Amino acid sequence: MTTMQSVDTDFDFDEWVKLAKEDPDAFESKRKQAIQEILDDTSPEIKRRMEGIQWQIDQICSTSSNPMSSCLKISQMMWGNVLGENGLVEHMHRLNSPELVNTIKPKELATVTNIRTNGNNTKS
Helix, strand or coil: CCCCCCCCCCCCHHHHHHHHHHCHHHHHHHHHHHHHHHHHCCCHHHHHHHHHHHHHHHHHHHHCCCHHHHHHHHHHHHHHHHHCCCCHHHHHHHHCCHHHHHHCCCCCCCCCCCCCCCCCCCCC
16 A cells, blocks of 8 residues: 655745746756656655656646646546546446445454353452
């Protein structure tokens, strides 16, 4: 089972906005570095998938005519993965399906043996 790493709470949105306006190349470099740091801290089980998603996002950004267009396309991609075919919602519904529920066997209950021969803890 994997766990998410804690998110850096020192993120300064205004600083990033200023950098993007004043030095777009430095902004892009810093953005890529921040993403790479997150990917480097990701467990091997999901790292390849996250790298693939980031590649898709980068391709959308590089082929879109403007940032708003990129944002809309990325949002559509996200919602497709939530609501679309084989998406999160579909998987959640499958977890509650009778076919799956009936295949899950409850753990066997343990047999409890009473080690007391009489109703109290005193020795005879």
